[in-house]
Amino acid sequence: MVNEKLFQMSIGKIYPMYIQKIERKNHTKSELDQVITWLTGYNAQQLEEQIDNEKTLQQFFNEAPQMNQNASKITGVICGVKVQEIEDPLMQKIRYMDKLVDEVAKGKKMENILRK
Numbered sequence: 001m002v003n004e005k006l007f008q009m010s011i012g013k014i015y016p017m018y019i020q021k022i023e024r025k026n027h028t029k030s031e032l033d034q035v036i037t038w039l040t041g042y043n044a045q046q047l048e049e050q051i052d053n054e055k056t057l058q059q060f061f062n063e064a065p066q067m068n069q070n071a072s073k074i075t076g077v078i079c080g081v082k083v084q085e086i087e088d089p090l091m092q093k094i095r096y097m098d099k100l101v102d103e104v105a106k107g108k109k110m111e112n113i114l115r116k
Contacts, residue, residue: 003091012054018101025105035100038114039093041065061093070115074099 022032037047041064050060061067071093075084078095086092103113 003088006094007058007090008056010054010056011060012051014057015051021101022105025107027104027107031104031110032101034110035104035113036097039068039071039097039100041067057094058090061090067093068115071096073115076102078102 018032019029022028033044033047037043040047040061042050046065050063055063072084074096075082076099077083078098081095083092083095083099086095100113
């Protein structure tokens with residue numbers, strides 16, 4: 001199943017792709033870390049440990065200290081699907097993260113990205 005394959009992908013493999021994506025648009029790793037820590041509740045050190053330990057996306061989100069209560073305010077389309085309509089909770093969290101990365105890359109204001 002496609003979802004299962006994605007769930008078993010390593011955050012350590014995906015994170016460098018996120019960095020490349022935002023750096024191509026003149027944004028920084030610190031901006032990326034800010035949105036990921038906002039979403040998941042990890043601090044910078046915990047995030048680094050998850051990446052270094054090659055945790056799967058499933059482990060990454062299962063071990064997240066606390067998903068941000070405003071995550072449900074993340075809306076829009078990723079891969080042709082509205083993130084707010086994704087039924088699988090893990091897939092929705094992954095797509096929330098993808099959406100935040102896209103918003104950083106597009107230069108959206110951080111206060112808007114963090115749903116303040």
